Amino acid sequence: MGSGQSVVGEPPVQEAPPAAMPGAWRRHALAAGFLAPAAVFLGVWVIYPTLRTVIRSFFDADGDEFVGLDNYAELFTSDVLLTAIKNNAIWIAVVPALVTAIGLIFAVLTERVSWSVAFKTAVFMPMAVSAFAAGITWRIVYVKNPDQGAVNAGIKVVKDTFDPGGVLAAARPSTDDLRQAGGGIELERPVQPGDVVPLGLTAISTDDVPEGAEQAVRPEPLQGGITGVVWRDFKPGGGEPGRVETEELGLPRVKVELRDAGGDRVAQVESETDGTFAFEDVDPGDYRLAIGQETFARPFGGVSWLGPDLITPAVIIAYIWIWAGFAMVVIAAGLASISREVLEAARTDGGTEWQVFRRVTVPLLAPVLTVVFITMLINVLKVFDIVIAVAPGAVQDDANVLALAMWRTAFAGTSDFGVGSAIAVFIFLLVIPVLLLNIRRFRREI
Amino acid sequence: MATVDTAAPAPRMGESPASRVLRWVGKAPVHLILIFVGVLWLVPTLGLFLTSTLGAEDFQDEGWWQIFSEPSKLTFENYESVFDNEDITSALVTTVLISIGGTLLPIAVAAFAGYAFAWLDFPGRDWLFILVVALLVVPLQMALIPIFDLYNRVGLFDTVLGLVLFHTAFGLPFAIFLLRNFFIGIPKDLMEAARIDGASELRIFLRVVLPLGLPAIASLAIFQFLWTWNDLLVALTFGRDTQPITVAIFSQLRAFSTTIDLIAPATFVSLAIPLVVFFAFQRYFVQGLLAGSVK
Incomplete structure (x- = not known):
């Protein structure tokens, strides 16, 4: 191999013009015998159907009537199929590049640690598993409820650390002088130092009462200050709205704001376990009291990964989880074949690690990176199993890709073999440049 | 210095x-x-x-x-009920049958063809091999509809045999490619010596090339096994009651959250076998990957 630029490599056994010798026919018959089973399989199951599908794509759903390019027109007018094309374009734009880049990073990093085998095994493992099983694995990861889905649980932990959710998501004011404004609750009348302000809230279920709440207390007035109480203004069996009564609980940790006449916040305090709060040393004048919106912020309910908006990124993440290992292993093998001396020489010449990586390693790896990129390109055009596994039935139109659209058009429900064939041909056309590239590369190798 | x-x-x-x-x-x-x-x-x-x-x-x-x-x-109660569930156990048996057939048959067919491409001389050999290389990337979507029609006509629809034959055909380009490239690396002297000793081509193939080609055949076997074991699309298209494990799980997906105690363990069972194969033969798996990463 290697040297010849012609397609016709030198035959292993040198011979005179074959047909002239009686033995040549026997040789050819022998070769035909060795090739016959493969020829039958490839002919019947690959080549014949490929031609048949091309022809079929010009006929209607039942195959009775010639419809010209109508099926292809359908491909570019039907909403469902256009979504599939658009999504597949996203896949093509994002996945091959990302997988190659991640594989390169992993391969370079693992070269520097002694336990690289453990890491490679962990990352490579998903390659062995079916894309379908991997899809189900990720569907469990993506469950929306943060109590069940791991991704949302992780986001919730981070979010709660920096920005804990409000204590009272559903609460409403109990008296008319309070109104809901800007996500919070505001007292309509002005207050002055020395006032005692009851802020009654209702529609808080027993479960939602913050932990540690005690019997609410109406505080005493404070000289030069404003006091008040935030409490659950609800007494089982009835009670008077706006009055603090027995069995009514104070609401702790509610953030109460004191605002000046212009509406700007001048102070903020948190209520005690009995619901009381106090602003001390308040200058004389008119103020407004409000409970800030953060108190009523809904707790994190989970990102809807499996909803119509995020489903494609969600499936792509799962797909990268599968294929990063492949890219890493192939690139690592390429990296291992780069001569150490070349790298050492570059370092000796004063190159920083980054320069060596950028100017020496990556250019030397270019052929390997190309192989990985092209392999992923083909894979992405045929992606099917993982989409059907991760995306729930209701969002499969939103997650659609060409291979899934082809299968659903032809075999699920509509059974339109005409349009189904057209989609298949479309996928095939997209693969053809890669096919030609492979042939060219291979002709050089023979 | x-x-x-x-x-x-x-x-x-x-x-x-x-x-x-x-x-x-x-x-x-x-x-x-x-x-x-x-x-x-x-x-x-x-x-x-x-x-x-x-x-x-x-x-x-x-x-x-x-x-x-x-x-x-x-x-492990879920696993007990999974193995008591006849749909799942029969799906596992079907999966095993498809995988064994879909692994052995293409290897046998490809070994002959790979040998012919590597060591036999016939007109158009290189062009035929380039055709095989071209077929490597033909998406199997191109075959689904015509083969569906064909299988319905000849009675191969919904049979293990039909699935095995389809997997064989679509495994062949890669298998031939891999084996031909490996066989061609076998030292020419060995073949010449055997020929001079008067061994027939069949004998050389069986006694010299196949034993020397075992590492490549092992890689190929692992790939083909994983490919058929993990298949969903082919079985979904050409089967109805002949369900491998992936299809059996797929048919439960509609009620995902209520059948999670069946879906999760069944999925884990379906993925355990490939993982065992992967860990046991990791070396061959990686070699095959590197040899054939053009697919």
Whole structure:
């Protein structure tokens, strides 16, 4: 191999013009015998159907009537199929590049640690598993409820650390002088130092009462200050709205704001376990009291990964989880074949690690990176199993890709073999440049 | 030359313990990143396994991590019911049959063809081989509709045989490509010697080439096994009652959250066999991958 630029490599056994010798026919018959089973399989199951599908794509759903390019027109007018094309374009734009880049990073990093085998095994493992099983694995990861889905649980932990959710998501004011404004609750009348302000809230279920709440207390007035109480203004069996009564609980940790006449916040305090709060040393004048919106912020309910908006990124993440290992292993093998001396020489010449990586390693790896990129390109055009596994039935139109659209058009429900064939041909056309590239590369190798 | 020596990186042999520690500390970010990523990569699979040991009601309460606080919730009852479920067990048997057939048949067919392409002389050999290379990337979507029609006409629809034949055909281009490239690397002298001894081509193929080609055949067998075991699309298209495990699970997906106590363990069973194969034959798997990463 290697040297010849012609397609016709030198035959292993040198011979005179074959047909002239009686033995040549026997040789050819022998070769035909060795090739016959493969020829039958490839002919019947690959080549014949490929031609048949091309022809079929010009006929209607039942195959009775010639419809010209109508099926292809359908491909570019039907909403469902256009979504599939658009999504597949996203896949093509994002996945091959990302997988190659991640594989390169992993391969370079693992070269520097002694336990690289453990890491490679962990990352490579998903390659062995079916894309379908991997899809189900990720569907469990993506469950929306943060109590069940791991991704949302992780986001919730981070979010709660920096920005804990409000204590009272559903609460409403109990008296008319309070109104809901800007996500919070505001007292309509002005207050002055020395006032005692009851802020009654209702529609808080027993479960939602913050932990540690005690019997609410109406505080005493404070000289030069404003006091008040935030409490659950609800007494089982009835009670008077706006009055603090027995069995009514104070609401702790509610953030109460004191605002000046212009509406700007001048102070903020948190209520005690009995619901009381106090602003001390308040200058004389008119103020407004409000409970800030953060108190009523809904707790994190989970990102809807499996909803119509995020489903494609969600499936792509799962797909990268599968294929990063492949890219890493192939690139690592390429990296291992780069001569150490070349790298050492570059370092000796004063190159920083980054320069060596950028100017020496990556250019030397270019052929390997190309192989990985092209392999992923083909894979992405045929992606099917993982989409059907991760995306729930209701969002499969939103997650659609060409291979899934082809299968659903032809075999699920509509059974339109005409349009189904057209989609298949479309996928095939997209693969053809890669096919030609492979042939060219291979002709050089023979 | 002395100046070059000083500029060269310090030889690792004579390194003092202190600088070794320093070097390790300098690498600490790399270690941390890799540990983090490695763990991240394992979490989904771990999550699937732990979910598979939870009852459906337990899953409604909280995710699989509740097992860390309440280890008693880890039971294998779900697995017992999976193996009592006849749909699942018969699907597993079907999967095994498809995988064995879909592995052995293409290897046998491809070994003959690979030998012919590597060592037999016939007109148009290189062009035919280029055709095989071209077929490597033909999407199997191109074959689904015509083969569906064909199978319905000849009675291969919904049969294990039909699935095996389809997997064989679509496994062949890669198999022929891999084996031909491996066979051609066998030293010519060995073949010549056997020919001079008067061995027939068939004998050379069986006694010389096949034994020497075993590593490549092993790689191929693993690939083909995983490919057929993991298939969903082909079985979904050409089968109705002939369901491998992937299709059996697929038909449960509609009621995902209520049948999670069946879906999760069944999925884990379906993925356990490929994992065992992968860990047992990792070397061959990687070799095959590197040899054929044009597919």
